[in-house]
Amino acid sequence: EDKVVQSPLSLVVHEGDTVTLNCSYEVTNFRSLLWYKQEKKAPTFLFMLTSSGIEKKSGRLSSILDKKELFSILNITATQTGDSAIYLCAGGATNKLIFGTGTLLAVQP
Amino acid sequence: EAEVAQSPRYKITEKSQAVAFWCDPISGHATLYWYRQILGQGPELLVQFQDESVVDDSQLPKDRFSAERLKGVDSTLKIQPAELGDSAMYLCASSLIWRGGRGNNEQFFGPGTRLTVL
Numbered sequence A: 001e002d003k004v005v006q007s008p009l010s011l012v013v014h015e016g017d018t019v020t021l022n023c024s025y026e027v028t029n030f031r032s033l034l035w036y037k038q039e040k041k042a043p044t045f046l047f048m049l050t051s052s053g054i055e056k057k058s059g060r061l062s063s064i065l066d067k068k069e070l071f072s073i074l075n076i077t078a079t080q081t082g083d084s085a086i087y088l089c090a091g092g093a094t095n096k097l098i099f100g101t102g103t104l105l106a107v108q109p
Numbered sequence B: 001e002a003e004v005a006q007s008p009r010y011k012i013t014e015k016s017q018a019v020a021f022w023c024d025p026i027s028g029h030a031t032l033y034w035y036r037q038i039l040g041q042g043p044e045l046l047v048q049f050q051d052e053s054v055v056d057d058s059q060l061p062k063d064r065f066s067a068e069r070l071k072g073v074d075s076t077l078k079i080q081p082a083e084l085g086d087s088a089m090y091l092c093a094s095s096l097i098w099r100g101g102r103g104n105n106e107q108f109f110g111p112g113t114r115l116t117v118l
Helices: none
Strands: A003-007 A010-014 A019-026 A032-038 A044-049 A056-058 A061-066 A071-076 A085-092 A097-099 A103-108 B005-007 B010-013 B019-024 B031-037 B044-050 B053-056 B065-068 B075-079 B088-095 B113-117
Touching (some): A003 A085, A019 A085, A019 A103, A032 A071, A044 A056, A044 A061, A044 A071, A071 A085, B010 B019, B019 B088, B019 B113, B044 B065, B075 B088
Parallel strands (some): A010 A103, B010 B113
Antiparallel strands (some): A019 A071, A032 A085, A056 A061, A061 A071, A085 A103, B005 B019, B031 B044, B031 B088, B044 B053
């Protein structure tokens, strides 16, 4: 059965801290690994990773995929209160996404 | 910027009543998804359409849930009768067309409909 597991389930940090969110996956016909940010609304797209070892960056966020170990991490540097959200990881198969339960990040001033 | 539209944004109903949710995907996106997200969990796929055809409805509780996309554009998800356990966020997403296994996994989500069943 396909599954995506995220850790930690929740995390509380202070502004300026660096955080690393983890995602492991077992997905049949795996094609890509996606990260989404979800505040009190629908998920918004962050990254899509298809190749191992190639880091994708967007401002203070970066992510990398390890297809051998079936693992991805999302890093956020110099966190801000606006980064507080649920971060969802999804394994992309041929034509569907399998989501993890998410990591709830709370950034305190 | 093109967006996925959903309505209503919020719905409160009593158990055993019927409810319906509407979704209009991004123009040109042939693939449409309905997800259910229970508080504290990730989205769970209920049904996937390619144009007007159902591709995957294996997780759709067919005794009470139904979905249609008659003209291959907008879609309706219905629950009849609603139960207390149906309280959740119902998300619609769309993505570019899949042909012969080729496509893009990136899905664009609408704002969701938050359903509360009393």
